[in-house]
Amino acid sequence: MKKYIFWILLLYNVVFAKNIDEIISKALQQNPKLKAIQNELKAYKEREIFVSSLDDPIISFSINDIQFSYKPFIRDLEPMQTINIGISQEIPWLKKLNLRKEVISKIYNKKYFYLKNLKLEMIYSIYKNAFKYWEIEEKLKIIKEYEKVAKHLIEFSNTLYSVGKVSQADALNAQVFYTKLKEREEKLIKEKQAILSKLSYYTSFNVKNITIYPIKPYELKDLENLKKLVLQKNPQIKIFKARIDKRNKELKLAKSEYKPDFKFFANYSYRQGFKDYVSLGVSFNLPVWKKYRQNKKVLEMAYFKSKEERLYKDVKNKIISQLEESFYNANSYYDSYKIFDGYLLFQSQKVYESVISEYQVGKKNIFDVVKALNQILDVKIKLVELIANFNISYKNIEKLTGEIK
Numbered sequence: 001m002k003k004y005i006f007w008i009l010l011l012y013n014v015v016f017a018k019n020i021d022e023i024i025s026k027a028l029q030q031n032p033k034l035k036a037i038q039n040e041l042k043a044y045k046e047r048e049i050f051v052s053s054l055d056d057p058i059i060s061f062s063i064n065d066i067q068f069s070y071k072p073f074i075r076d077l078e079p080m081q082t083i084n085i086g087i088s089q090e091i092p093w094l095k096k097l098n099l100r101k102e103v104i105s106k107i108y109n110k111k112y113f114y115l116k117n118l119k120l121e122m123i124y125s126i127y128k129n130a131f132k133y134w135e136i137e138e139k140l141k142i143i144k145e146y147e148k149v150a151k152h153l154i155e156f157s158n159t160l161y162s163v164g165k166v167s168q169a170d171a172l173n174a175q176v177f178y179t180k181l182k183e184r185e186e187k188l189i190k191e192k193q194a195i196l197s198k199l200s201y202y203t204s205f206n207v208k209n210i211t212i213y214p215i216k217p218y219e220l221k222d223l224e225n226l227k228k229l230v231l232q233k234n235p236q237i238k239i240f241k242a243r244i245d246k247r248n249k250e251l252k253l254a255k256s257e258y259k260p261d262f263k264f265f266a267n268y269s270y271r272q273g274f275k276d277y278v279s280l281g282v283s284f285n286l287p288v289w290k291k292y293r294q295n296k297k298v299l300e301m302a303y304f305k306s307k308e309e310r311l312y313k314d315v316k317n318k319i320i321s322q323l324e325e326s327f328y329n330a331n332s333y334y335d336s337y338k339i340f341d342g343y344l345l346f347q348s349q350k351v352y353e354s355v356i357s358e359y360q361v362g363k364k365n366i367f368d369v370v371k372a373l374n375q376i377l378d379v380k381i382k383l384v385e386l387i388a389n390f391n392i393s394y395k396n397i398e399k400l401t402g403e404i405k
């Protein structure tokens with residue numbers, strides 16, 4: 001029974017052939033790191049409330065003028081003998097409360113955009129590995145196809161050898177070609193397993209198969225519009241904007257510390273044999289002795305703000321550079337795809353057909369046939385790589401513009 005339960009639990013966390021959208025949706029729901037940050041965001045929302053709240057009022061009780069040497073329990077000897085009940089409330093400069101709340105709000109914004117960026121990075125990584133998976137699957141299909149061709153070639157070479165039309169080396173070279181195809185197949189199978197292992201980190205569950213449909217490469221345009229979109233939507237840029245906003249609020253909060261805090265109090269005094277009375281008052285601190293220290297605090301916040309502004313410029317340049325790189329890479333893959341698909345594929349097929357015809361009548365040897373087969377095989381595999389790399393670059397552009405889903 002325990003074995004059955006074990007296998008049920010194991011299969012529960014395994015996703016077999018799934019559409020990429022389903023995998024991404026489930027990954028975003030189950031990833032523990034995302035859940036941790038979402039809880040942190042909730043904590044910041046709660047913190048916004050209590051940092052802007054007043055401290056609790058203080059209730060006090062006191063007895064004045066206890067004469068231990070003469071009737072300590074008698075309270076009507078003189079008017080100064082009182083029983084006091086008081087309440088006091090500390091109220092800081094009101095802008096300080098708002099600024100403290102705004103500082104936490106900016107921390108929340110920074111963490112929110114960090115979460116959003118993490119989601120985009122995760123989605124992109126899933127897409128990237130999914131396209132690599134697709135690439136390997138397509139390569140395996142091509143290799144399987146040419147393994148069949150190689151088997152026919154071995155049979156044909158053996159037949160020609162048996163009637164004395166080709167040498168034994170020709171038959172052996174056909175076998176070598178088939179063996180190399182099998183080696184490539186084994187290597188690709190191991191690479192596929194490694195990719196599925198990588199996916200399990202991002203998805204937090206095991207994936208056994210992926211269904212994804214890459215788009216055909218095409219020429220990308222409007223780089224300038226993409227740059228504008230990056231500046232508007234990229235979460236990494238927004239993180240640094242939030243960091244600057246946070247430093248601004250911290251600087252204002254540091255300056256507000258020059259303002260005094262107030263403490264209001266009220267006392268009710270009971271007197272036995274005399275009239276009761278009420279005392280009201282207010283006190284406040286004079287920021288005199290700590291002014292030098294506060295000056296340094298303001299300077300510290302100003303330097304931190306300057307630092308964030310410079311980092312903001314740096315990250316903008318970095319993101320724009322990444323966008324340009326992906327944009328030009330995608331168009332480079334498209335240009336190569338046009339050449340391979342429109343010219344080299346057709347040419348290599350024609351070369352192969354010509355060589356195999358001449359081999360059948362003894363004008364070409366097995367080396368020429370294998371060379372022609374390798375050429376067409378390389379072209380088909382290169383086409384698959386170009387499609388996969390174009391789609392990866394395209395998804396990176398979508399990630400940088402904040403539009404990947």
